[in-house]
Amino acid sequence: xxxxxxxxxxxxxxxxxxxxxxxxxxxxxxxxxxxxxxxxxxxxxxxxxxxxxxxxxxxxxxxxxxxxxxxxxxxxxxxxxxxxxxxxxxxxxxxxxxxxxxxxxxxxxxxxxxxxxxxxxxxxxxxxxxxxxxxxxxxxxxxxxxxxxxxxxxxxxxxxxxxxxxxxxxxxxxxxxxxxxxxxxxxxxxxxxxxxxxxxxxxxxxxxxxxxxxxxxxxxxxxxxxxxxxxxxxxxxxxxxxxxxxxxxxxxxxxxxxxxxxxxxxxxxxxxxxxxxxxxxxxxxxxxxxxxxxxxxxxxxxxxxxxxxxxxxxxxxxxxxxxxxxxxxxxxxxxxxxxxxxxxxxxxxxxxxxxxxxxxxxxxxxxxxxxxxxxxxxxxxxxxxxxxxxxxxxxxxxxxxxxxxxxxxxxxxxxxxxxxxxxxxxxxxxxxxxxxxxxxxxxxxxxxxxxxxxxxxxxxxxxxxxxxxxxxxxxxxx
Amino acid sequence: xxxxxxxxxxxxxxxxxxxxxxxxxxxxxxxxxxxxxxxxxxxxxxxxxxxxxxxxxxxxxxxxxxxxxxxxxxxxxxxxxxxxxxxxxxxxxxxxxxxxxxxxxxxxxxxxxxxxxxxxxxxxxxxxxxxxxxxxxxxxxxxxxxxxxxxxxxxxxxxxxxxxxxxxxxxxxxxxxxxxxxxxxxxxxxxxxxxxxxxxxxxxxxxxxxxxxxxxxxxxxxxxxxxxxxxxxxxxxxxxxxxxxxxxxxxxxxxxxxxxxxxxxxxxxxxxxxxxxxxxxxxxxxxxxxxxxxxxxxxxxxxxxxxxxxxxxxxxxxxxxxxxxxxxxxxxxxxxxxxxxxxxxxxxxxxxxxxxxxxxxxxxxxxxxxxxxxxxxxxxxxxxxxxxxxxxxxxxxxxxxxxxxxxxxxxxxxxxxxxxxxxxxxxxxxxxxxxxxxxxxxxxxxxxxxxxxxxxxxxxxxxxxxxxxxxxxxxxxxxxxxxxxx
Numbered sequence: 009x010x011x012x013x014x015x016x017x018x019x020x021x022x023x024x025x026x027x028x029x030x031x032x033x034x035x036x037x038x039x040x041x042x043x044x045x046x047x048x049x050x051x052x053x054x055x056x057x058x059x060x061x062x063x064x065x066x067x068x069x070x071x072x073x074x075x076x077x078x079x080x081x082x083x084x085x086x087x088x089x090x091x092x093x094x095x096x097x098x099x100x101x102x103x104x105x106x107x108x109x110x111x112x113x114x115x116x117x118x119x120x121x122x123x124x125x126x127x128x129x130x131x132x133x134x135x136x137x138x139x140x141x142x143x144x145x146x147x148x149x150x151x152x153x154x155x156x157x158x159x160x161x162x163x164x165x166x167x168x169x170x171x172x173x174x175x176x177x178x179x180x181x182x183x184x185x186x187x188x189x190x191x192x193x194x195x196x197x198x199x200x201x202x203x204x205x206x207x208x209x210x211x212x213x214x215x216x217x218x219x220x221x222x223x224x225x226x227x228x229x230x231x232x233x234x235x236x237x238x239x240x241x242x243x244x245x246x247x248x249x250x251x252x253x254x255x256x257x258x259x260x261x262x263x264x265x266x267x268x269x270x271x272x273x274x275x276x277x278x279x280x281x282x283x284x285x286x287x288x289x290x291x292x293x294x295x296x297x298x299x300x301x302x303x304x305x306x307x308x309x310x311x312x313x314x315x316x317x318x319x320x321x322x323x324x325x326x327x328x329x330x331x332x333x334x335x336x337x338x339x340x341x342x343x344x345x346x347x348x349x350x351x352x353x354x355x356x357x358x359x360x361x362x363x364x365x366x367x368x369x370x371x372x373x374x375x376x377x378x379x380x381x382x383x384x385x386x387x388x389x390x391x392x393x394x395x396x397x398x399x400x401x402x403x404x405x406x407x408x409x410x411x412x413x414x415x416x417x418x419x420x421x422x423x424x425x426x427x428x429x430x431x432x433x434x435x436x437x438x439x440x441x442x443x444x445x446x447x448x449x450x451x452x453x454x455x456x457x458x459x460x461x462x463x464x465x466x467x468x469x470x471x472x473x474x475x476x477x478x479x480x481x482x483x484x485x486x
Numbered sequence: 487x488x489x490x491x492x493x494x495x496x497x498x499x500x501x502x503x504x505x506x507x508x509x510x511x512x513x514x515x516x517x518x519x520x521x522x523x524x525x526x527x528x529x530x531x532x533x534x535x536x537x538x539x540x541x542x543x544x545x546x547x548x549x550x551x552x553x554x555x556x557x558x559x560x561x562x563x564x565x566x567x568x569x570x571x572x573x574x575x576x577x578x579x580x581x582x583x584x585x586x587x588x589x590x591x592x593x594x595x596x597x598x599x600x601x602x603x604x605x606x607x608x609x610x611x612x613x614x615x616x617x618x619x620x621x622x623x624x625x626x627x628x629x630x631x632x633x634x635x636x637x638x639x640x641x642x643x644x645x646x647x648x649x650x651x652x653x654x655x656x657x658x659x660x661x662x663x664x665x666x667x668x669x670x671x672x673x674x675x676x677x678x679x680x681x682x683x684x685x686x687x688x689x690x691x692x693x694x695x696x697x698x699x700x701x702x703x704x705x706x707x708x709x710x711x712x713x714x715x716x717x718x719x720x721x722x723x724x725x726x727x728x729x730x731x732x733x734x735x736x737x738x739x740x741x742x743x744x745x746x747x748x749x750x751x752x753x754x755x756x757x758x759x760x761x762x763x764x765x766x767x768x769x770x771x772x773x774x775x776x777x778x779x780x781x782x783x784x785x786x787x788x789x790x791x792x793x794x795x796x797x798x799x800x801x802x803x804x805x806x807x808x809x810x811x812x813x814x815x816x817x818x819x820x821x822x823x824x825x826x827x828x829x830x831x832x833x834x835x836x837x838x839x840x841x842x843x844x845x846x847x848x849x850x851x852x853x854x855x856x857x858x859x860x861x862x863x864x865x866x867x868x869x870x871x872x873x874x875x876x877x878x879x880x881x882x883x884x885x886x887x888x889x890x891x892x893x894x895x896x897x898x899x900x901x902x903x904x905x906x907x908x909x910x911x912x913x914x915x916x917x918x919x920x921x922x923x924x925x926x927x928x929x930x931x932x933x934x935x936x937x938x939x940x941x942x943x944x945x946x947x948x949x950x951x952x953x954x955x956x957x958x959x960x961x962x963x964x965x966x967x968x969x970x971x972x
Binding site: 049052053054055056057058059060061088090092094097098099100152279281282283286287288289 | 568569575577582585587588589591686687688689690691693694695721722723724725801802804805808809811813814815825826829849852853854857861
């Protein structure tokens, strides 16, 4: 697209609330169970049943609202959103229409080159639908799994304050991080506990009036969102450049093809016939409840990042990376509590730990390694028991087996050789077997010493104290 | 006198005195059903086997010398829109013709816990939409007083069952008069309690903000007894009120001397049959004679009640009945060639005309562009109607009026004219819109010998006053002692 267009994006994020039970019944919200195991007459919408609101879900929604600087409505209500679909057993979704629980919030979002404030229009509560399964196991049609029906959701809607795909992703990352810090949602996009729809439009630079928007659906990762937005912006620019008009419609992102496709036009848009849910009484939130919830809000990522910089003297980059995930930040702090060398801990966490987590596709709380273990390992390095090179081996072993570093060093015989007699023998052998390198060194090629140190390391399988080796080699060859 | 002719409190005395067994009571009821049900057609489903098992358990308790509850061993009929575990609950609709709920409605469970014995499930206008049971998807129930006439509706089966001595007590549901109107037409006592006093959990919803369960009985004492056991907070129903349930039998006091009775003039206007009017006026005179102060009052927004109701109730119904789509349970149409086609066919074939009419009315009233003009406006008028009652109840204890503008009409007489049919609920609908309690009791007979009912309305949670006035009237009249000859 040319540089002549300005992009406007608004996002609608659905986050599943991490309550133990569903929003209107006491069925479990556990993911991945056998189909239709977590169901009861209420969430199946059988004739005669009535919903009873899960207070914990309201608390989580309020917590989110407070963290996103929203006003919390002292009086709000639920409404029915009516539409027919087999995954919706009552043929209406209990949602909130004109009196949402939270309104008028904002968060600040940083991309590489700028910081923008994204205003939150509203956060409302609703129930999730079930899932259609088209797995080909029956030729009679599709199957429905109602386990997910009634899982509490919050829908977080921004104002159209986002102006690039990069900003959109930065907003989502910040939002995800906040939700994780609040422990209100596990934000697992692959399992669908965090889902995002986007509204995007473009307009000629300087024009006040917004362009016609399209709504994008079916993006299942941050990467997909970024790609879909980029694609859609280009597509709209092409349409405008060809002198045509963008059509207001809902478009589906196809990740495999890397394209968006028209799903339904404005004329086919549903009339949801919202009206107040008569089976629930209005939701009233009093001051004392609000205060109690506010007290429970933990330090949020932005504050924690600032504290990491001030308290631990970390570079901004480190603080940013470490506080991105609450679990990583917790791990870092727990390690520093035991081993007071923040920069060294930060290097290990951001380096080896994150690399291994990525490789194994694990979250920190799923890995066996502990903060205590890392602290002990760093202590072993500091007191010279292991070299930094060996430490990498020990760390990988800790990561894989969950064993403590002492045990690993013991079992694998990884203790650093700092004994001059023991090391002297090895060094003598290396001098004897490498006459060329010895000659090079003696002839003035200082780099040859590196080769000889390497040979000692090889002989000792890395256990030799590198500094001592270097020093002893030089003495013996002088 | 046969056992089936007695009241619950009379049977309870006999049971505890060891004069009869619960099994004998139940057998007596089924014997009666065998004799008269072919004519009356009150029941959709009978549950004899379960009933006899239950009766045996009550008899074992009695044999063990245990105290039994006042409703233990008492034959009770349940309107077929209340869920009964493992027993078909059809709402008299083809779309639920085979539906067996996996759970009991709270009221059903409560009665079961009290050892009341369910005799069967009674017929109704499909999904409780109607005033005659002619809208039942299965058959029309007959009025025991005249088999060519309707029993009223929608709880016509429950009213007819009690009037025909095919049950001692029954439960109905009242969304716009569906307990009180058939009670009047069948000459029995029928009460709609305050909205929120009886749990709606397990009552298949018609119009959620109006539906309320209540009892039919042969006298006011049985009504009070039944209320004792069906009222009360239910954690499964968010709209049920947390409030202590009084012992309603303590209100069985023969005294109205302290009572101020309002006579809402709007309930005696056009459309009220002269004989009905006369009977109710005679009842007012009787109450005055017994010491009550009776004065004319005005509920100025009454004329808007009917149109208000016919926007709110269908709107809620259109949403409540959307779940019957053939996907999970109930009727599913054959031969559909797509999902949408299956939805359409199932609903077109499964629902009757009146249900479809109301679904369409309601869908229209909620549609974008019409919502403000219809649904929202109706809700505002509803508030005005509530305010009318609130004002009047500042000064008056109860209000008195006819229950139904006419006595039982002939089967087929109004079934082609929905508007005429809707007029049957003229006097009963305002109470549902306001959420207040109302009771209908027998107060006379017309020239054809058909029963006439009077309605008493009270302020929210003033059921005790209604019972006291109704009981006093009953104790000083003989209308309730008459019964239909079959």
